[in-house]
Amino acid sequence: MTKVAVLGAGSWGTALSIVLADNGCDVRLWSYRQEQVAEINETHTNKQYLHTELPSNITAYFDLKEAVSDVDFILFVVPTKAIRMVSKQVNEFLSHKPFIVHAAKGIEVDSLKRVSQIISEELTSYSYEEIVVLSGPSHAEEVAERHPTTVTVASETEYNAKQTQDLFNNMFFRVYTSTDVIGTELGGALKNIIALGAGISDGLGYGDNAKAALITRGLAEISRLGATLGANPLSFLGLSGVGDLIVTCTSQHSRNWRAGNMLGKGWKLQDILDEMGMVVEGARTVRAAYKVAQDHHVDMPITFGIYKLLYDNGDAKEVAKELMGRSKREEMDDLSKLLRERYS
Numbered sequence: 312m313t314k315v316a317v318l319g320a321g322s323w324g325t326a327l328s329i330v331l332a333d334n335g336c337d338v339r340l341w342s343y344r345q346e347q348v349a350e351i352n353e354t355h356t357n358k359q360y361l362h363t364e365l366p367s368n369i370t371a372y373f374d375l376k377e378a379v380s381d382v383d384f385i386l387f388v389v390p391t392k393a394i395r396m397v398s399k400q401v402n403e404f405l406s407h408k409p410f411i412v413h414a415a416k417g418i419e420v421d422s423l424k425r426v427s428q429i430i431s432e433e434l435t436s437y438s439y440e441e442i443v444v445l446s447g448p449s450h451a452e453e454v455a456e457r458h459p460t461t462v463t464v465a466s467e468t469e470y471n472a473k474q475t476q477d478l479f480n481n482m483f484f485r486v487y488t489s490t491d492v493i494g495t496e497l498g499g500a501l502k503n504i505i506a507l508g509a510g511i512s513d514g515l516g517y518g519d520n521a522k523a524a525l526i527t528r529g530l531a532e533i534s535r536l537g538a539t540l541g542a543n544p545l546s547f548l549g550l551s552g553v554g555d556l557i558v559t560c561t562s563q564h565s566r567n568w569r570a571g572n573m574l575g576k577g578w579k580l581q582d583i584l585d586e587m588g589m590v591v592e593g594a595r596t597v598r599a600a601y602k603v604a605q606d607h608h609v610d611m612p613i614t615f616g617i618y619k620l621l622y623d624n625g626d627a628k629e630v631a632k633e634l635m636g637r638s639k640r641e642e643m644d645d646l647s648k649l650l651r652e653r654y655s
Contacts, residue, residue, distance in 0.1 A: 316372075339378045363456065442492070497540065
């Protein structure tokens with residue numbers, strides 16, 4: 312039986328544990344909260360995050376060293392801000408070399424690094440090329456209910472990606488592979504910013520036209536920054552790009568959409584975070600993306616507008632007016648240039 316340590320018992324970590332349990336794995340779901348570990352082991356529930364019964368082959372662990380001992384795979388599903396700290400701890404305990412996979416969607420604010428870069432820095436036995444990322448359009452609630460879902464696993468080491476594909480793939484959770492780690496990670500991280508924007512638009516009472524524009528022009532921003540940082544622009548037309556954008560920008564399951572919707576209705580960011588009681592990755596990612604875009608001179612007006620709203624006391628309606636009042640331009644100019652540069 313394949314042993315998998317899932318680090319992070321939030322909604323996404325729990326949902327992925329269900330997939331792995333359905334595939335016959337011995338799943339060790341780690342949490343830093345003892346009361347959560349007790350609930351999972353005693354009642355087979357994790358009610359704060361998902362309203363479903365958990366399979367019996369999911370066991371919760373509070374001791375991280377015990378959780379990662381002798382496992383075949385380690386799956387990081389903690390929030391991006393905790394990735395470095397948890398990776399440091401795992402590095403102290405590892406006496407063997409399991410496959411390393413992460414399903415976090417964010418960018419570290421201080422270093423501006425992607426999650427695979429952080430993990431490879433802290434796990435001394437691993438190179439960046441060995442890390443696998445799992446991303447795609449996947450609400451945890453629907454995965455837990457075994458609704459059809461498709462995702463991408465990416466690694467520069469094709470063998471590792473295929474091993475991860477085999478680990479997760481089943482009749483309700485279909486997995487594709489990719490070698491574009493940069494594109495897969497950036498698509499998953501940056502779409503949360505655009506989802507905030509879609510929620511803000513809905514909160515302001517704007518219609519489907521405005522949301523469609525945000526999604527489409529948001530995809531253009533993601534593609535511009537991604538290509539500048541070395542991603543394949545075509546990756547953003549796939550599951551971890553446009554696929555994740557659609558699901559995150561159009562569903563009330565999305566924390567980022569819900570947070571944006573509350574922002575559009577006049578709530579303050581800290582009040583929203585207190586009310587939701589869960590991580591809203593887009594609120595942190597927009598700070599990192601703002602810095603990266605400035606450093607690389609990439610035009611990202613939607614991202615800059617949301618940053619202004621969250622961190623410079625901007626007004627949502629005024630930000631919308633500024634976006635609509637920008638100078639006229641051709642739709643495909645920047646993206647066409649990037650594609651020509653890559654493939655000419």
